[in-house]
Amino acid sequence: MSEKILVADDEAHILHVVSMKLANAGYEVVTAMDGEEVVEFCAADRPDLLILDYQMPLLSGTEAAARLREMDHMKDVPAIMLTARGFDIDREDMESARISVELAKPFSPRELLEAVQRLLAGCTHKADVEAL
């Protein structure tokens, strides 16, 4: 059974390209366009990995992740954060959201796929991922 990845971004083109890249690699992809959709989905289901955009309507990536971390079944799900902002990322929020990998936009879908594969292979700890 293929692993399920939840991709959230309010940009339809980004959502489309990431979904296609992951689907081509054999993953099952579900999409969300804002933070609340992410929380709603995870309340009922458990994806194996999260790819979240940092700035999304209703709930930001870190706010959504923080909410997910309060759910027992979502505590250890690895998360990748896509950021388009440089200097004003709230480090504390990133820390408490337990983000495993941070990818700055414009990102490479190839690198995103590699990060996904590494995380799903078991290296959920941030330090391990960065060491790879």
Place this chain on the structure above:
Amino acid sequence: MTIAKRLGLATIVLIALGVTSAYYVTMMALQTRSGPVTSFVFIVLGLLAVATVLVMFVFWHGIGRAMNRISGQLHHMTRTRQLGLVMTDGAQELQHVVRPLNELLTMLNGEMDRLRADRRELEIQSRIASAEKHHVEAIIYSISDAVIVTNRFDELLLANEAAEKLLGFDTSAALRKNIDGVISDGTLVRLIRETCSHGRSSHRRVVEHSMDRKGQPRTYNITLSCVVAPNGEVSGVVAVLRDITREKEIAQMKTDFVSNVSHELKTPLSSIKAYIEMLVDGEAEDEQTRQEFYDIISSETDRLNRLIQNILNISRIESGVVTAHREPISISGVVKQVLDVAAPQASAKDIKIAQQLSPVYYQIEADHDMIYQAVLNLVSNAIKYTPPGGTVTVKTAVDEVRRMAVCEVADTGAGIPANDIPHVFDKFYRVSANKKVAKGTGLGLALVKQVIESVHDGNVSVVSEQGKGSRFSFELPVLN
């Protein structure tokens, strides 16, 4: 010999003669009692007595006249406050009084001249000092920053109008009073005191301090400097309070703007990069998908360009280098073009667009591209901030009385809190409550305002209720 002395001597001789004659006449009358002799002697005595009285009269009259003249001259001097020499007109007998008097007067005259010169000098200095004081006060009063000057006993010496307004005291009543009882802000009082007590001649410090003004928190930069007396001691403190609230807001807005713009630029750039990489990696297997990717790359490139154009336009309008290509255009025509472009954005969100365009044909003289941009910004904002299922209504009309063409864009969206309404047209300003509803740079409405008001002499306005929706409208003069 002086007349007085001569007259005096003559008087004495005459009195002596008179007394001697009287003595002899009396003696002879007692001894002889002869009639003619007695008569002769009486006549002589009478003449002597008359002569004596005349001499006395002439003498005292001369003295009196001289005294009167002297007195008149002295009165004149008193009246005119001009000292001169006293002239006696030959009354030599008064010289021994007049000479020392004249010496005294000459000395006093010199003294008075010296005093007058001193007084003039003092007056000039006092006028200069007074002019300088007024000058300094005028400078201090004209400063829009609040200025407070205290002495070394922490008493208020000077405060300008801005300080009175800010700190809420009346300078005339507060002068020479300890600042403790005048300024209610404890921190400011402490800062002034510290500067005075720890101060050195070169001591100058700048402190950022927040104070409430009319219930609003504002930030001030307080510059505290010591006033140093010639002996090197600190004789007081000058405190200048500059309101930097707006500067801080602008700095924050700029930071937000750069952050927003970079985010906005990175978004289409991300798509372009990702789709190109997908093509390079051969992820698009069929021609149709590849074509779709090319189209996305192309449209995202256009989006990037539009964004850059928007930023450039607003900065060009602001710096006044933009030239409007005015031509007769119809607002309804522009609105139709905008709605054609915005239709896909609206239908993607399931938003209905209602058109109520004026059936009357009228034209305005304006730059087509700029008005198009303004209408587009209003319509796309309305779509962005309206939840799915809502309605965006675009109206055009003409006010025949005022000869104004009106365009109105109303939505059933998030609305704007009353506090934010005065600022929605400010550059970089974004309504905090709606930041999460949609992304933006805070430039769209600023551009609308610039285009309508600065370039085309029209005006823009907004009516909004939070949670119910907003109605933005602008009007431009109709072409005759």
